[in-house]
Amino acid sequence: MDQINHIIPELYLSISIMGLLMIGVFYKNCANFIYQSSLVVLLIAFILIFINPIDKSLFLFNNSYKIDYLSSLMKGITLISAFFVMLSSYDYVKTIGINKIEYPILILSSVLGMIVMIGSYDLMVFYIGLELQSLALYVLASFNIDNTRSSEAGLKYFVLSALSSGLLLYGCSLIYGFTNSTNFDVIAFNLDKLNFGSTFGIVFILVGLAFKISAVPFHMWAPDVYEGSPTSITSFFSIVPKIAALTVFIRFLYVPFISLIDHWQMIIVFISISSMILGAVAAIGQNNIKRLMAYSSIGHIGFVLAGLSIGTNEGIQSSIIYLFIYLVMNLGMFTCIFMMKRKNIFYENIEELSGLSKNHPVISICLLIFLFSLAGIPPLAGFFAKFYIFMSVIKSEMYFLAIIGLLTTVVSAFYYLRIVKIIYFDEPKESFDISTNYGLKISLILSTLLILAYFVYPSSLIEFISNINLI
Amino acid sequence: MNFPILSFIIFFPLIGALFILFIKNNPENNNLNARYVAIFTSFTNFALTIYLWFLFDNLSSDFQFVENREWLRGYVNFRLGIDGISIFFILLTALIIPICVLSVISSIKSRLKEFLVTLLVLETLMIGVFCSLDLVIFYLFFEGGLIPMFLIIGIWGGPRRVYSAFKFFLFTLLGSVLLLIAIISIYWITGTTDFVQLYQLKIPVEYQYILWLAFFSSFAVKMPMWPVHTWLPDAHVEAPTAGSVVLAAILLKMAGYGFIRFSLGLFPVASHYFTPLIFSLSIVAILYTSLVALMQDDMKKLIAYSSVAHMGFVTLGIFTLTHQGLEGSIYQMISHGLISSALFLSVGMLYDRVHSRLISTYGGLVNIVPKYSILFMIFTLGALGLPGTSGFVGEFLILIGVFKINILIAVLASFGVIFAAAYMLWLYKRVIFGKLKNKELNNISDLNKTEIFILSSLSILIIFFGIYPDPIFNTIKVSISHLIENYNYNLTVYLSNLNN
Numbered sequence: 005m006d007q008i009n010h011i012i013p014e015l016y017l018s019i020s021i022m023g024l025l026m027i028g029v030f031y032k033n034c035a036n037f038i039y040q041s042s043l044v045v046l047l048i049a050f051i052l053i054f055i056n057p058i059d060k061s062l063f064l065f066n067n068s069y070k071i072d073y074l075s076s077l078m079k080g081i082t083l084i085s086a087f088f089v090m091l092s093s094y095d096y097v098k099t100i101g102i103n104k105i106e107y108p109i110l111i112l113s114s115v116l117g118m119i120v121m122i123g124s125y126d127l128m129v130f131y132i133g134l135e136l137q138s139l140a141l142y143v144l145a146s147f148n149i150d151n152t153r154s155s156e157a158g159l160k161y162f163v164l165s166a167l168s169s170g171l172l173l174y175g176c177s178l179i180y181g182f183t184n185s186t187n188f189d190v191i192a193f194n195l196d197k198l199n200f201g202s203t204f205g206i207v208f209i210l211v212g213l214a215f216k217i218s219a220v221p222f223h224m225w226a227p228d229v230y231e232g233s234p235t236s237i238t239s240f241f242s243i244v245p246k247i248a249a250l251t252v253f254i255r256f257l258y259v260p261f262i263s264l265i266d267h268w269q270m271i272i273v274f275i276s277i278s279s280m281i282l283g284a285v286a287a288i289g290q291n292n293i294k295r296l297m298a299y300s301s302i303g304h305i306g307f308v309l310a311g312l313s314i315g316t317n318e319g320i321q322s323s324i325i326y327l328f329i330y331l332v333m334n335l336g337m338f339t340c341i342f343m344m345k346r347k348n349i350f351y352e353n354i355e356e357l358s359g360l361s362k363n364h365p366v367i368s369i370c371l372l373i374f375l376f377s378l379a380g381i382p383p384l385a386g387f388f389a390k391f392y393i394f395m396s397v398i399k400s401e402m403y404f405l406a407i408i409g410l411l412t413t414v415v416s417a418f419y420y421l422r423i424v425k426i427i428y429f430d431e432p433k434e435s436f437d438i439s440t441n442y443g444l445k446i447s448l449i450l451s452t453l454l455i456l457a458y459f460v461y462p463s464s465l466i467e468f469i470s471n472i473n474l475i
Numbered sequence: 476m477n478f479p480i481l482s483f484i485i486f487f488p489l490i491g492a493l494f495i496l497f498i499k500n501n502p503e504n505n506n507l508n509a510r511y512v513a514i515f516t517s518f519t520n521f522a523l524t525i526y527l528w529f530l531f532d533n534l535s536s537d538f539q540f541v542e543n544r545e546w547l548r549g550y551v552n553f554r555l556g557i558d559g560i561s562i563f564f565i566l567l568t569a570l571i572i573p574i575c576v577l578s579v580i581s582s583i584k585s586r587l588k589e590f591l592v593t594l595l596v597l598e599t600l601m602i603g604v605f606c607s608l609d610l611v612i613f614y615l616f617f618e619g620g621l622i623p624m625f626l627i628i629g630i631w632g633g634p635r636r637v638y639s640a641f642k643f644f645l646f647t648l649l650g651s652v653l654l655l656i657a658i659i660s661i662y663w664i665t666g667t668t669d670f671v672q673l674y675q676l677k678i679p680v681e682y683q684y685i686l687w688l689a690f691f692s693s694f695a696v697k698m699p700m701w702p703v704h705t706w707l708p709d710a711h712v713e714a715p716t717a718g719s720v721v722l723a724a725i726l727l728k729m730a731g732y733g734f735i736r737f738s739l740g741l742f743p744v745a746s747h748y749f750t751p752l753i754f755s756l757s758i759v760a761i762l763y764t765s766l767v768a769l770m771q772d773d774m775k776k777l778i779a780y781s782s783v784a785h786m787g788f789v790t791l792g793i794f795t796l797t798h799q800g801l802e803g804s805i806y807q808m809i810s811h812g813l814i815s816s817a818l819f820l821s822v823g824m825l826y827d828r829v830h831s832r833l834i835s836t837y838g839g840l841v842n843i844v845p846k847y848s849i850l851f852m853i854f855t856l857g858a859l860g861l862p863g864t865s866g867f868v869g870e871f872l873i874l875i876g877v878f879k880i881n882i883l884i885a886v887l888a889s890f891g892v893i894f895a896a897a898y899m900l901w902l903y904k905r906v907i908f909g910k911l912k913n914k915e916l917n918n919i920s921d922l923n924k925t926e927i928f929i930l931s932s933l934s935i936l937i938i939f940f941g942i943y944p945d946p947i948f949n950t951i952k953v954s955i956s957h958l959i960e961n962y963n964y965n966l967t968v969y970l971s972n973l974n975n
Binding site: 361365376381382383387391394395398399403406407410411413414417418421424425428429459461462463466467 | 545546547548549550589611614615616618619621622625626629630636637640641644645648649652653655656659660662663
């Protein structure tokens with residue numbers, strides 16, 4: 005019973021999911037109610053995370069579940085970003101008519117899966133969480149059943165993701181075979197440096213995880229799925245699952261596999277460099293803003309992995325900081341994409357933004373800030389994200405990685421600038437509908453302020469993150 | 476702690492910009508309120524910097540008005556301060572911006588409000604560059620300036636504005652990412668990025684060469700030095716007048732400032748080692764771009780190429796590491812800031828009337844716009860370095876400095892002065908004198924009161940500093956001596972270690 009106290013947020017979330025499902029089944033026309041109450045559920049779960057003191061670490065259920073600072077922080081961030089994604093996409097979901105009762109419930113279950121993933125300290129628990137979140141996401145990707153692209157996206161995502169889950173599971177079984185356990189600590193203890201069998205296991209697990217965060221060379225699904233899915237789900241994809249996947253990445257690399265750092269470091273460096281390069285180069289020719297965001301997210305994941313590849317606490321911390329700032333920028337970008345609406349039709353082509361600055365000066369300034377921040381230009385928050393990564397990378401004297409990273413920054417600046425050019429330099433088109441939705445406004449203003457004002461007090465994030473010491 | 480005057484000077488334009496942002500757009504009276512706020516903000520800031528100059532202690536080589544705030548905890552403190560080298564760049568910035576604001580009001584028709592906001596934000600960033608005492612803070616302001624400049628060229632520029640804006644942005648960004656790597660490396664090598672401490676700490680010699688090159692890559696693009704100068708003519712031609720003025724008068728000076736402050740101050744051994752490289756690039760810049768300038772048919776492009784040549788003199792002077800050379804370089808930068816902005820403003824005023832920048836459109840203006848012709852004459856003579864104008868003092872000192880080091884280089888550089896006379900006088904002859912070929916020119920009006928105010932105040936400054944340069948030299952002398960002593964000391968220590 006004592007252990008139950010510590011998983012109150014998880015329990016609360018699962019009970020709410022079931023409760024909302026019951027309400028949805030027995031009452032008609034309650035889709036709006038369920039959507040709104042799931043927003044409340046996410047907020048309450050967020051508060052529940054921080055009820056217990058978060059800076060102690062303890063193991064639950066035969067050491068298969070861990071509550072510590074890292075997991076509590078990441079759970080909180082997952083919940084709050086899911087909240088903002090749902091808040092900002094409410095208008096979109098209602099407009100294109102996918103506001104069915106299943107939609108918020110699936111999102112909540114996927115969030116539950118992520119939270120279990122974040123807390124997992126055992127291969128089995130981890131896999132259960134992973135599958136829960138993935139299954140919900142498959143359905144969500146194909147949620148717009150009237151649209152063939154959406155179905156295609158869902159199917160594509162399902163097939164490829166199932167394949168990667170298979171590889172991951174195979175890796176888990178190899179690890180189990182060579183170490184006799186699924187518990188992270190025991191694996192770390194039993195892992196034999198000289199045994200290349202376990203290295204194979206690690207490689208398979210890394211492949212599975214790299215697929216989930218869409219790192220090159222396992223990124224092929226991302227552009228199609230991002231483009232085909234309903235935009236609300238694209239924004240969810242590009243923000244929320246990355247937190248859980250990154251946490252698991254950190255856990256795997258730095259708890260069970262830390263002794264084999266020589267074996268996996270080169271893999272991560274390679275994935276990181278290729279993601280940065282592909283993310284920068286492939287996005288140049290894109291005209292669909294969702295597809296462009298997919299490539300941009302691949303590039304940013306490259307930077308996150310650059311921080312992870314180092315094998316120091318600073319590296320982990322810089323990755324987490326990068327991810328947080330990236331989440332805020334992405335949230336802002338997608339909030340703006342949700343505003344690209346004329347007469348209840350949403351547009352995705354970048355050209356539709358042309359001359360936006362004349363018709364919608366406020367949105368344009370926000371977009372300008374997000375785009376320059378994504379490009380990493382000071383004094384916006386995106387610069388600090390890159391700055392921390394390069395601080396830790398250069399500290400470990402991996403100059404090669406730093407130089408590649410900075411050069412891709414320049415290349416990727418080009419396509420962000422291209423959007424700025426379309427917004428500010430081109431002739432205006434028909435103006436968009438003026439949105440009166442409060443959710444959109446709140447997310448837009450909040451993310452803009454966070455990005456813009458970050459330089460006033462840049463140590464704010466470090467103070468949270470510096471408690472994360474895994475090594 | 477005293478009143479944080481530097482922070483105030485840096486952030487006051489930003490506050491003004493925010494204020495303008497919230498003023499309602501009012502096209503009927505051409506944004507009267509926004510114009511007043513912009514004029515008020517920029518002139519107040521100029522007055523404040525003048526006041527700062529009065530407070531400044533000429534006899535101290537230390538940094539003054541130092542402010543220190545905790546910022547990036549554990550890594551970087553927000554440190555501001557000025558010495559004799561930086562104060563004139565701040566004054567120049569604070570002087571140029573009100574002039575731009577005044578000139579913009581009559582020449583920019585669309586989105587005036589946004590332009591004023593961008594200009595004021597740019598002022599904040601530029602003053603920040605010259606005030607910062609920490610490499611990271613410097614980088615923050617240095618790079619941040621790209622955003623408003625990109626918008627100024629791209630939104631209010633000419634027909635090829637998109638190409639030029641992108642070229643400007645990407646060239647400069649590519650140069651400065653290496654600067655960022657170098658700054659972070661310095662942090663891990665020495666444990667600080669505060670360059671007042673770094674002057675004392677000394678960066679190990681084996682790192683100096685590569686770090687120097689990284690800094691050089693950024694400053695060379697910004698300066699711009701040959702062969703990475705190609706973005707400048709494009710940016711100048713397409714930018715609106717005020718954009719060209721800011722670009723020529725201040726943004727280029729950031730690189731010269733960076734060379735003096737960082738390349739010499741932090742990496743004396745490497746600076747000594749790479750001096751031949753700088754000399755040859757500068758000589759190529761002076762001779763080659765002067766010749767290129769001679770053949771331009773676009774007035775703005777001609778002035779842009781002449782800027783590259785003048786900046787070649789500046790780099791030459793900086794790396795002579797003599798009192799004359801360094802003081803001359805700083806003087807040349809300030810004088811070039813005044814003269815080039817005056818030239819760009821003059822060209823812009825013609826452009827506003829005739830809508831052409833081609834030299835061939837003009838000719839015989841002297842009878843139609845006599846006031847303009849007189850003022851333009853002063854600026855032309857200033858640009859070619861006639862004694863009695865501020866352009867002469869700088870070039871003369873630089874040439875003296877170079878003569879002390881290397882006579883061949885000095886002789887070659889002197890050719891640059893002759894070329895400058897050639898292209899400037901030829902430009903003046905073709906535009907102002909000769910027969911009036913173009914009938915449209917008959918109808919243009921002479922300068923109005925605002926324009927006369929702008930141009931004559933600049934010409935007064937140009938002549939004043941040409942005749943009486945002491946106010947500037949008195950202020951920079953001590954800091955320059957300190958810099959050179961420090962440099963020579965470091966170099967001797969290194970060389971004697973090498974011999975042992």
